[in-house]
Amino acid sequence: MKNEKNIKKLKEMVEAVRICMFNTVNAKGEMGSRPMATAKIEDDGGIWFFTNEYSPKSKEISKENNVLLAYSDPSNNTYVTVRGKAAFIDDREKKKELWSPFVKAWFPDGVDDPNLILLKVDADEVEYWDSSASKLVVLFSTLKAIVTGDQPDVGEHDKIKI
Template sequence: MADRTISDIATKLKAIDVAMLVTKTGSEDAIAARPMSNNKDVSREDGTTFHFATDDGRIDDDLKRSDQCGATYSEGDFYCAVQGTGKLHRDRATLEQHWVPDLETWFENGLDTEGLVLIEVTPARIAWWEGREQGELTP
């Protein structure tokens, strides 16, 4: 196993724009995944990531029922699986803190988009692989 810090992994995750964000869904707790941008908003301290969505899709309902979630990332020979909890934010101040202008491509009305939410994914475990090296971190 190779030694990597949370900061090392966060730097790599910042460079990978799209993750597959995974939640439990439905009454059977089936697995649902969808692509989500982290907008290069990754905490170097604990690997927390932030993703914008609207509350009219399944992800909002999924996280209300169970905060357990995960995200997978890959680029080249680097792969990462994050397991943790998701929290929905709706307050304007928090949304403004994490907003970047590129998001207007997806949210035409910007911060005024109806039902805009911010999903905060806090990792409990981060597993990574790169070439022949691998490791696991628990922030």
């Protein structure tokens, strides 16, 4: 039951943002990051993306599949990081299921594009900061904390296992 609740929380926060900074590690051990659009989050917490099978990112993942996804929604004061393992999935039916017109800009030949492959991240741990308060309320709480020396109340922060 707890895991279902954790995945529901993940889906709520990420589906509102959709775009993440997808972080990988190259052969030299250096971090690389690029924006990627989330295609879908499964009920088991798996996060799907479309990608080019021959991109530098794909080469990095082939050697080191631990990745970090960073989602940010400043307008709603919501921030999420997802740690997990990435895997390539070449499944035509899944591509058709997840396909959207937006993806066609990168893969004009559709699901039959020879460079197109799915990338699935199985989430291990999620850390989030979520404040439903307005920016003005967060600012007031921060200013109050400066004056009183207390910690500001800027919302909910937690780590959850998937």
